Amino acid sequence: MKCIIGLGNPGGQYSSTKHNFGYWVIDSFLKNNDLRLKLSKNNYVFAEADNAIIAKPTSYMNNSGFSVKMLLKDFNIKHSDLVIVYDDIDLDLGAIRFKQGGSSGGHRGIDSIIYHLGSQDFVKLKLGIATKKNMRPSEVYVLEPFPRALQKKVEQTINTACDGLDFWLENTINETMNHFNRKN
Secondary structure (H helix, E strand, C coil), rough: CCEEECCCCCHHHHHCCCCHHHHHHHHHHHHHHHHHCCCCCCCEEECCCCEEEEEEEECCCCHHHHHHHHHHHHCCCHHHHHEEEEEEEEEEEECEEEEEEECCCCCHHHHHHHHHHHCCCCEEEEEEECCCCCCCCCHHCCCCCHHHHHHHHHHHHHHHHHHHHHHHHHHHHHHHHHHHHHCC
């Protein structure tokens, strides 16, 4: 069984921020597949599909690792069958990138997951959030919403990410990267 986890921060004050891009993709994926989230006892919400567990940690972004570790344990999922969906300030808005393994690139949510899993052996789906706006300090930029003028591009990115996740569920990571990691 495969597992798709979107990162974000719980709570209304964060719901429209760039750092919740992973949550937005999960919400759209669930809606597209007519799935509903259930509450777990281990700091995550989840839905079960025929071929995957789809989830969102309910701990804050930078503490996502323990929730991810518990979810994998609860459902006996291998690290290599996991994809983490999250925002990436080093990619332009509209770009998505699948990647197998590798470092966190400075993303604290991914740092937490690598620490708690003791492994980098999982797939990452990076969602570009870079715009022409000044992005420094990054910890302020990620906690701001996108300007309304970019909403269509945000929605297109979410749709492309959902298509990529559907493709990944039925194909290898190499096939998925070859298909979706093209330039916009």
